[in-house]
Amino acid sequence: MKGNEAIAHAAIRYGCDGYFGYPITPQSEVLETLEALMPWDTTGMVVVQAESEVAAINMVYGGAATGKAVMTSSSSPGVSLKQEGISYIAASSLPALILNVMRGGPGLGTIQPSQADYFQAVKGGGHGDYHLIVLAPSSVQEMADFVGLGFDLAFKYRNPSMILADGIVGQMMEKVVLPEQRARRTDEEIREQCPWAATGREGRRKRNVVTSLELESDKMEIINHQLQAKYREIEANETRWEEIDTKDADYLIISFGSVARISTKAKELAEEDGLKVGIIRPITLWPFPTEAIRKAAEGKKGILVVELNAGQMIEDVRLAVHDSLPVKHFGRMGGIIPSPSEIVSALKEKLIEQA
Amino acid sequence: MKTEIIAAGFGGQGVLSMGKILAYSGLMDNMEVTWMPSYGPEQRGGTANVTVILSDEKISSPVLDTYDIVIALNQQSLDKFGPRVKKGGILIYDTNGIHKHPERGDINVYPINAMDAALELGNSKAYNMVVMGALLEAMEYKIPMENVVKGLKKSLPERHHKLIPVNQQAIEKGRTLLKKN
Numbered sequence: 001m002k003g004n005e006a007i008a009h010a011a012i013r014y015g016c017d018g019y020f021g022y023p024i025t026p027q028s029e030v031l032e033t034l035e036a037l038m039p040w041d042t043t044g045m046v047v048v049q050a051e052s053e054v055a056a057i058n059m060v061y062g063g064a065a066t067g068k069a070v071m072t073s074s075s076s077p078g079v080s081l082k083q084e085g086i087s088y089i090a091a092s093s094l095p096a097l098i099l100n101v102m103r104g105g106p107g108l109g110t111i112q113p114s115q116a117d118y119f120q121a122v123k124g125g126g127h128g129d130y131h132l133i134v135l136a137p138s139s140v141q142e143m144a145d146f147v148g149l150g151f152d153l154a155f156k157y158r159n160p161s162m163i164l165a166d167g168i169v170g171q172m173m174e175k176v177v178l179p180e181q182r183a184r185r186t187d188e189e190i191r192e193q194c195p196w197a198a199t200g201r202e203g204r205r206k207r208n209v210v211t212s213l214e215l216e217s218d219k220m221e222i223i224n225h226q227l228q229a230k231y232r233e234i235e236a237n238e239t240r241w242e243e244i245d246t247k248d249a250d251y252l253i254i255s256f257g258s259v260a261r262i263s264t265k266a267k268e269l270a271e272e273d274g275l276k277v278g279i280i281r282p283i284t285l286w287p288f289p290t291e292a293i294r295k296a297a298e299g300k301k302g303i304l305v306v307e308l309n310a311g312q313m314i315e316d317v318r319l320a321v322h323d324s325l326p327v328k329h330f331g332r333m334g335g336i337i338p339s340p341s342e343i344v345s346a347l348k349e350k351l352i353e354q355a
Numbered sequence: 356m357k358t359e360i361i362a363a364g365f366g367g368q369g370v371l372s373m374g375k376i377l378a379y380s381g382l383m384d385n386m387e388v389t390w391m392p393s394y395g396p397e398q399r400g401g402t403a404n405v406t407v408i409l410s411d412e413k414i415s416s417p418v419l420d421t422y423d424i425v426i427a428l429n430q431q432s433l434d435k436f437g438p439r440v441k442k443g444g445i446l447i448y449d450t451n452g453i454h455k456h457p458e459r460g461d462i463n464v465y466p467i468n469a470m471d472a473a474l475e476l477g478n479s480k481a482y483n484m485v486v487m488g489a490l491l492e493a494m495e496y497k498i499p500m501e502n503v504v505k506g507l508k509k510s511l512p513e514r515h516h517k518l519i520p521v522n523q524q525a526i527e528k529g530r531t532l533l534k535k536n
Contacts, residue, residue, distance in 0.1 A: 168391065168417065168418075172389060172391045172417055173375065173378060173390035173391075174390070175388055261414075261417065262417075264415040265415045268415070340418070340420055341420045
């Protein structure tokens with residue numbers, strides 16, 4: 001099935017309580033598949049086509065405040081519209097899942113694949129000091145798996161998770177093993193597991209207030225410190241990445257999402273030319289695998305960062321290695337996908353001929 | 356064993372659904388599969404292509420430079436992908452509307468006339484299955500017909516399952532086209 005369809009199936013099977021979205025290419029199959037599967041008749045999951053992206057993210061905010069497992073999905077221009085709501089959800093320390101199947105920008109751009117929303121997803125996007133847990137799938141299987149992982153991390157840390165996919169993994173069809181069907185949590189389970197949620201106190205406890213507003217600066221700074229402490233904990237525990245043959249390599253290619261797979265093919269082609277290339281694929285873009293990249297880069301001749309953008313993740317790679325070796329970028333933009341041989345040519349040109 | 360295929364033609368000719376049926380047929384044969392469309396805003400009339408990879412190992416890139424098999428259903432696709440067949444690979448093209456034929460000597464070239472064959476069956480809509488028959492015949496990796504039928508069942512909506520025999524017929528017809536050349 002398609003990556004977008006896998007998201008819909010995985011959401012129902014996770015026991016997701018509600019999906020709120022608004023259609024936009026290249027991720028409309030998420031909403032379409034959910035509507036076709038009609039989970040409201042089986043698990044009781046709510047599926048709403050909202051009047052706009054802004055409405056959808058605020059429905060997510062409301063649902064999350066009651067301890068429900070809720071999600072939304074969109075593509076680049078639509079995710080820009082959601083940023084205010086995402087900042088509020090992060091500030092209120094609420095769990096939620098947001099999917100961005102990126103398309104070429106800026107503006108309305110194209111409908112073809114892109115990775116130009118890296119900065120938006122990883123560095124904030126909305127206003128204020130906050131982070132999303134950002135997962136970058138490179139296969140249809142990971143599209144399915146990261147729904148569960150994204151929700152689990154969101155609830156563990158009371159923090160919104162984002163699946164940052166690109167049009168390739170959204171539209172591509174592959175073999176996928178779907179997770180087992182889980183039951184949605186009961187109201188009692190939510191009360192027990194989410195003591196912070198606005199579930200109706202019925203005289204049992206003090207009022208739970210979910211808000212991102214705190215007019216007293218002293219208190220707001222304390223909230224910020226609490227958020228930062230949580231982010232350090234996530235950085236310590238949840239950094240994920242994949243490495244292929246980095247030990248004996250002379251050069252590293254670092255890329256995320258579907259591009260990492262094109263880079264893997266490029267590595268095979270480069271080996272035919274006698275080059276030793278290793279691959280690093282950050283799976284969590286935040287927290288970023290800084291330590292892993294620093295270690296893998298030791299003794300290497302150079303790093304090529306390949307992205308479907310003008311150079312975004314390369315900044316985090318540079319921070320990781322402190323310019324101790326050449327770090328070059330190769331990217332295509334606007335919806336163009338590089339072929340494996342283009343990546344090999346870029347590696348030779350930027351790291352060998354120009355070195 | 357890995358087979359890397361691209362099928363390209365006009366939107367509406369059915370290359371995407373042919374690729375889907377091929378991918379599902381491979382899946383039913385326990386292969387790893389990747390189906391990657393070039394999705395444009397056009398549904399009909401523009402160009403469309405789909406990359407299908409069938410492999411007994413994990414598949415890396417869904418995007419490729421060269422292919423084991425290229426299926427070109429119009430001049431534009433033939434010009435673009437004909438030069439990208441691997442040495443010793445296979446090029447199948449529909450001769451309808453082709454004025455500049457391929458001249459490579461280092462690959463196996465199979466011209467077919469799939470539309471006439473589909474019309475002989477009395478069903479122009481089975482065009483893409485005629486093409487798929489030729490493809491299945493040309494492929495070194497042989498998918499058993501029972502798995503192709505399973506693939507058809509899996510990729511067609513249930514209301515169209517009554518058309519499976521027609522599609523099977525078209526596939527068999529397509530196989531004979533290739534044998535002739």
